[in-house]
């Protein structure tokens with residue numbers, strides 16, 4: 286029967302043998318099947334094809350079969366078949382060809398169109414014949430069903446085990462499995478202590494990067510147990526990396542919890558390179574299996590949750606304020622530029638001359654505009670003023686005032702609500718009126734009708750807009766304070782100044798305290814000479830404005846920005862002082878006071894650093910030299 290189906294036209298074309306094992310594991314373990322697949326080459330010769338006309342496609346070895354997109358061999362096969370170059374496609378059990386049904390049907394379809402035969406060890410099918418076609422279709426369906434049950438069986442078995450906390454997977458470093466299969470702390474003291482060291486360090490800094498730095502400074506490596514087959518379970522020590530530390534901090538196992546299904550491998554996120562599904566971490570609330578107190582822990586569950594939250598905040602620099610970092614500038618992370626509105630950075634670098642930390646707006650710098658700095662200022666006077674404002678606001682008196690403000694606000698809100706209601710009522714009335722006018726006009730009078738319709742729409746839009754604003758205002762005013770809360774706040778306000786000034790309080794803790802009350806601070810050191818406009822946005826939404834004097838000249842803390850000094854060095858001798866000043870001003874440099882450069886300020890730097898003299902020597906400038914110790 287086979288030979289009847291095979292005709293001259295088929296012999297004139299090629300015979301293709303498609304060899305495939307879906308996983309690398311099958312490729313290694315299932316040698317027998319692979320050999321059987323290669324034997325199909327001989328079968329092609331038996332069926333009458335010359336050996337030179339038999340080609341084996343085995344590029345897809347070790348690729349899983351759920352979609353054809355990343356199986357280049359299968360794609361090549363389909364192309365060749367489509368071009369009518371193939372007489373027969375041979376494979377072990379025809380149904381293996383394509384696990385996924387749509388791929389399978391596509392192949393049968395194309396084979397049918399190009400009169401290509403399909404064969405396996407036992408039979409040859411012609412997809413053009415209805416009976417064969419049906420048979421092949423059924424085989425494909427069966428194969429898919431088989432795959433499905435196989436998968437379900439595997440998955441269900443795994444999940445069942447996981448739900449009981451019994452599913453085995455490689456344990457994180459720091460744990461070993463006992464003979465009974467339970468999780469135990471690693472018997473190696475050094476391993477346990479090193480992990481404890483990571484958690485301690487994070488407890489202290491709250492920043493993963495600082496943990497890495499800490500470990501490196503002390504020359505401490507991190508332990509890793511090998512999970513590969515070769516040397517399974519043996520211990521190696523690795524230089525700490527940020528990713529390793531973050532992985533440890535993120536792993537719920539160290540909090541004693543057995544978690545399964547933390548990662549989701551959904552088919553719609555695939556690597557463009559390998560075609561493998563990309564894992565995505567599920568939010569904690571959606572973890573399918575979470576058994577707390579499953580094994581001995583390195584830290585409490587509460588601390589683990591807190592750490593995760595800190596990591597998350599530190600990660601998103603812009604949205605969240607992040608953890609209060611070390612460094613002496615109080616406002617790091619919550620300070621914004623009053624000129625351009627961007628977040629300001631903190632410069633803690635101690636350069637050649639001892640520089641005090643400063644706030645610096647480098648928005649344009651970060652945007653690739655390397656020459657521009659909006660403004661910068663020493664942080665000390667600003668910090669002092671902010672601390673003062675903060676302590677005043679949280680002092681018992683300040684809190685009392687706050688309560689009164691709150692009462693006033695509640696009163697205001699009631700009045701505001703009434704206003705809103707009246708406004709809305711008016712808008713609704715106008716909308717109804719517009720509708721009546723529109724209804725009254727003769728529809729044939731199109732020009733008038735369309736104009737009236739437009740007006741009616743406008744009125745409706747206004748009603749909608751007001752309704753939205755009303756709802757939002759209502760939501761925003763939902764805050765009242767209970768008598769108990771009042772008591773707590775009063776108590777806290779009495780203790781706070783003491784805590785703030787205590788020697789034992791670190792700067793980092795002060796920053797945390799500050800952030801409980803202050804949402805952000807905006808600085809403008811350009812608009813006024815020698816002064817900085819400060820605006821505090823309190824968490825309550827209230828704004829406070831005041832000005833701070835820049836540090837007095839000569840106290841050593843104010844210096845011309847080094848970038849500007851470098852430019853002056855570059856240009857000295859080539860241009861006059863006035864030209865240099867103009868150029869600096871043009872690209873946005875400002876003096877340490879936030880002022881524009883003049884020939885005098887440039888002249889000062891040139892003399893101080895003994896650069897070439899002014900090209901257009903100006904007598905007046907000479908006399909105008911600022912007194913010694915003056916720093917621009």
Ligand SMILES: [Zn+2]
Pocket residue numbers: 622623624625626627646647648659660
């Ligand atoms: Zn700026």
